[in-house]
Amino acid sequence: MLSKKAKYAIKTILFLQDHPELVPISAKAIADREHIPYKFLENILRDLKSHQLVKSIRGAEGGYALAKDPSQISIAQVMRAMDGPIALIPCISERFYESCAECEDEETCRIRRLFSEVRTEMVEILERPITTLAQEAKK
């Protein structure tokens, strides 16, 4: 299951997408509107920033904005930044690969291919730009 952190992060990204104003949005404003614990959100925003998903403006009247065009941002990117791999087992992850401690050999592993297929399908959907979500929701 998605962590709360990831879900908060997604809501934050979508909130910023909805407010492409000239002025940046403060963490406080996001926390209030999306009901996210303020200090927790600060941590999330720092992670989002370090992953180049949001940018920040410091000081009074400062805040956050998307770091790139929404057409270049996907839910998968946010999930990876917060929770790590999309894949359900580490040995098939593209970006977070680790060998499976429990399995003797990847080549002969009985479940590896199955989970690889699962990952491929998940990524295909989750990599869609967030700009496609509005349409999705209206279907």
Add this chain to the structure above:
Amino acid sequence: MLSKKAKYAIKTILFLQDHPELVPISAKAIADREHIPYKFLENILRDLKSHQLVKSIRGAEGGYALAKDPSQISIAQVMRAMDGPIALIPCISERFYESCAECEDEETCRIRRLFSEVRTEMVEILERPITTLAQEAKK
């Protein structure tokens, strides 16, 4: 990510599938061969049994065997028995539905449909009978 418990459970199920002998297989034998902590495996087997995935024979020379034909068992069933929902968010789970505390309204939720689609694809693959895994592995 898949929990160790679920992974151990899958290995157990596949091990039992490979040993359709007349005699049941003891937890000790499985633990030794699959390198699963014995007492942890006992718990797992109890869960697998309560979900009708394995059956047991008590007493000396007792042990475990699959509760049904392998063609009727899927990785999805094992995952659900161990870790709960396949879905990444609770509001789209068929068997473990819960409303999302963080979302105001399911109908207007921007990510619900996307994750629903993800779930559908995951389930389609993970529901395949374990008898198809051997072929998978040889591809």
Add this chain to the structure above:
DNA sequence: TATAATTCCTATCTTTTTTATAGGATTAAT
């Protein structure tokens, strides 16, 4: 230039989940 609003940083705490173990009661084959 003082103030207020804000990001930034490090650290800690609390709760929940995961992983694993302990000890013994019960069952059944030999």
Add this chain to the structure above:
DNA sequence: ATTAATCCTATAAAAAAGATAGGAATTATA
């Protein structure tokens, strides 16, 4: 009887998730 096993309840240990605390640094603006 003995032994090898399942079965059951409980607990412990470790890790992860979720949340909070306190304050330093930055910047607009009054």
